[in-house]
Amino acid sequence: MTLPDAGTLPPSPSGPSVRRAPSLRRRMACWMYEGMLMFGVVFVAGYVFSASTQTRHALDNRHALQAFLFAVSALYFVWFWTRGQTLAMKTWHIQVVDKHGQRLGGGRALLRYVLSWVWFLPPLAAMGPWQLSALEVSVLLLGWVAVWALLSRFNREQQFWHDILAGTRLIDIQPDLARRRT
Template sequence: MNTTHALHAGFPSASFLRRFAAWIYDVLVAAAIIMLSSALALAFAALLTATGMLTLAEGQDHAGWLNNSPFYSLYILVVLGLFFGWFWWRSGQTIGMRAWRLKVQNRDGSRMSAKQAAIRVLTCLFGLGNLWVLVDFKNRRAWHDYAAKTELVTLSKEANQLYYWKDL
């Protein structure tokens, strides 16, 4: 086991309150991502209209067309899933998790795989899986932690800084 893995294997499990605080931060980032993704989707719809590939119904605008499309909701979910999955896989921390010194990792302290990140995305239930921490007193693991065989730990200030500079 390399020293980075050993360094992070011994940190305590994250409490519900820290998870919730990080979730609040990440909801704000997710809202910004949804706005940016929606702007790109609107621009794409406008491009389709300008090229004649899309004709809107009388009185319908591009936003209305997007909202009536089942693909728009799926598109937003995929974008958010890729955002969270990328950060979990790449560094073990989203922006909110970094602010609250949380890190998701394998139980031995190693970085999770892309497959584990995908499992976490599919089972986190938009953060509601964290409620399980309130019942699981012994391990303090959420549903998605069990599903992906990962854990969420609270890093020391020094370890959080180490990961920040290492991942740049």
């Protein structure tokens, strides 16, 4: 059985235009898997940057490397989101669409990427003024991720708030188990 093309949505049990959000557990599992995949993307991009700029020390060209990795990550996500799914989203049967159920355009995907940095920026911003240790930042980051994820429970559509602001939705495209058994 093959999954539908990212441009067309499979019919929903509650109607063709109403799609439910995946469970928070599935979205967070997808988020974790995406992080593992991004480790590889960032590793290769960092190696290419370091080799091409002849960087010998980790702190040399630090800001240029950060900008480069931000751009590479943006390209990765925008490219996949305009096609409906990243590899992690395909694995967990999750698709990103606009609020009308259509594929994302490049501008909306880029807006979603920028707004999704709310997962990381508040704890990272706390590093500077308070001189937090790496352990304290890690605890703060994990706490913030949990809070941000749980805030989706206060949205009637169960969407993350950065998706609401970007005009996007995560939808469940899990294949019907009754059809899979036959």
